[in-house]
Amino acid sequence: MDYLMFQLEKDAQTPLYEQLYNGIKEAIIEGKIEEGEKLPSKRKLAEYLAVSQTTIEFAFSQLVAEGFISSEARKGFFVQSLEELALIEQELPMMTQEISDTDQLYIDFSPGKIDTESFPFTTWRKYTKETISEANKDFLQLGHPQGDYVLRQHISSYLYQSRGVKCKPEQIILGSGTEQIMPLIIRLLGKEAVYGIENPGYPLTHHLFLDDRKKSLPISVDMDGVIVSQLEKTKATVMYVTPSHQFPTGAVLSATRRSQLLSWAYQQENRYIIEDDYDSEFRYTGKPIPSLQGLDQNQRVIYLSTFSKSLMPSLRIAYAVLPESLIMQYKQKFSYYAATVPRIDQHVLAKFMESGHFAKHLNKMRKIYKRKLEMVTKTITKYNPTVMISGEQAGMHILLTIHTSKKEDELVLLAKNAGIRVYGLREYVTEDKDVSAEPKIVLGFGGIDIEEIPSSINALMNAWDIKKHRDHN
Ligand SMILES: Cc1ncc(COP(=O)(O)O)c(C=O)c1O
Known part of the structure; x- marks a missing residue:
């Protein structure tokens, strides 16, 4: 079999079984060995490659575990359906897509984020x-x-x-x-x-x-x-x-x-x-x-x-x-x-x-989040009365009420297109009937560096096309 023509490098850092596993896996993915084909017996392969049968056994069991080959009692090892493997291959681009999607977000106002700079x-x-x-x-x-x-x-x-x-x-x-x-x-x-x-x-x-x-x-x-x-x-x-x-x-x-x-x-x-x-x-x-x-x-x-x-x-x-x-x-x-x-x-x-240390940490973090909140409030005040704050007595998130003709979903999307993650209040609502139609945005500030708060909020307002109130300019 052609795929057996590759050489195992006995002095390499990668273990022999892993080299063999990689070699067979690649041969299957590239179609050099076809679905249903029988692999040589462990003994024959060990002899041919001049390695121990345990090495072959390790490689085969890894391939079985990952679904590339299957073991049939008293018959040997067979290459598995390529269709299933194709599924594995198809998933990869989707995952890459997801990663690049979040990579593009450079300002994250998620309420679940904490300050990581001050961790002891x-x-x-x-x-x-x-x-x-x-x-x-x-x-x-x-x-x-x-x-x-x-x-x-x-x-x-x-x-x-x-x-x-x-x-x-x-x-x-x-x-x-x-x-x-x-x-x-x-x-x-x-x-x-x-x-x-x-x-x-x-x-x-x-x-x-x-x-x-x-x-x-x-x-x-x-x-x-x-x-x-x-x-x-x-x-x-x-x-x-x-x-x-x-x-x-x-x-x-x-x-x-x-x-x-x-x-x-x-x-x-x-x-x-x-x-x-x-x-x-x-x-x-x-x-x-x-x-x-x-x-x-x-x-x-x-x-x-x-x-x-x-x-x-x-x-x-x-x-x-x-x-x-x-x-x-x-x-x-x-x-x-x-x-x-x-x-x-x-x-x-x-x-x-x-x-x-826990008590000390809490005291320190309370001051840090308080300063962050003050920075958020100070920056947003410049956009009053178009943007109003509530829920600022505690925690690491506040609520913004936006007086605009735009819908809440639209604001979330505009922010997303500008690389900013925010959540609309409606995402937390079970039944719409009690909530006013005015757009409200949940803004988490815990994970944003204090120095970056003004520019991050300005970028958000810019994305929404909201200008600073002239009294504050
Ligand atoms: C209302 C509420 N409860 C609890 C939690 C914490 O959940 P967990 O302990 O699962 O992290 C959060 C986290 O953001 C929360 O917003």
Whole structure:
């Protein structure tokens, strides 16, 4: 067979089996060996190429694993259908297309981006090094299904001090992101639960709860957060809220609405509130907003938060604080689940919290995001009253209301064509009826360097053909 004519280079750095694997793979892709053709036996090929049969075996098993050849018992190895291989080939241009598409975007106002310049790499590296050591061999085994106790202890005291959340470490469950914890909560609350979701709201909740439309009811949001009087008229039994900084409008749930929401929950045995406190660390004006969990007297609040904003979204560590009654049920139902957060990461984070670095990091980041927000506000003020800001009390995103004849989709597209990523409020809306037609844009500023904020916003306004107000020129 011609394809066997190639030489294996015994002194090369690439292992022999890999050279053989590459040689046969190329021969198949180039059509030098046809579909259905039988490969020589491992013994013959080993003799011919003067290598061990193990080398041939390694190469063949890799080719089988990737679907280039198949093994038929007692018959040998055969080249697989080229059609399937063609599919693999066809996918590549699409992937390249996607990559070049995002490459073209040079300003990203996504709300999920954080500041990466100020991450304490040295400290994190130090604690990672300390954690990965023979002294901690036990970390190679599975830990507690709810997450290791030491980290839950640090989280519980941090929550008490910073958010007034009252809980024992035993009530905390860790998960690799809010998105991993939420389905568990839904299963825990059972099939009877009917969910109220904020509208507009966090897309994850829309995806999760809207799978079953009868069981999820969009509740409108205004400048004071979710409209509880609307919730009261529905059959919802569980309300998902982001009270400290509504996602995505940025509204803060007013004190009246907070007590109204808690009273709603107390009216029936099976009612709960899921409080998602995802970015409460970053509040810039006034006193911290107390958590609903801290105000709750009747164990009706399931508190959720994450390290995605305070540290990094790629860490994938979030947690829920369950009321005592639910944690008992959780233990009964889910004790067979291993924790979804790697133990090494849990312990690096525990050290980071224990040493006081987490508190320091939060203080530093609060100042950085505050400065970024001030820069955003200062730049956008020049475009008042055409462009107005709201939701700027906390977090890393704000809402822009644009007084223009252009539609929201058009604004998003114009920005995209200028290489700028922004999201229209409508992308977060479940049912359109309650949302005014005026275009609103969600603008995340966490990931943009402070020096680049003015030019990035000016570029956005330019893309929309919005001029600075003459008083500010
Ligand atoms: C409302 C809300 N909840 C939670 C999160 C964090 O999710 P996760 O913990 O899965 O990263 C975000 C992230 O942007 C969010 O906007």
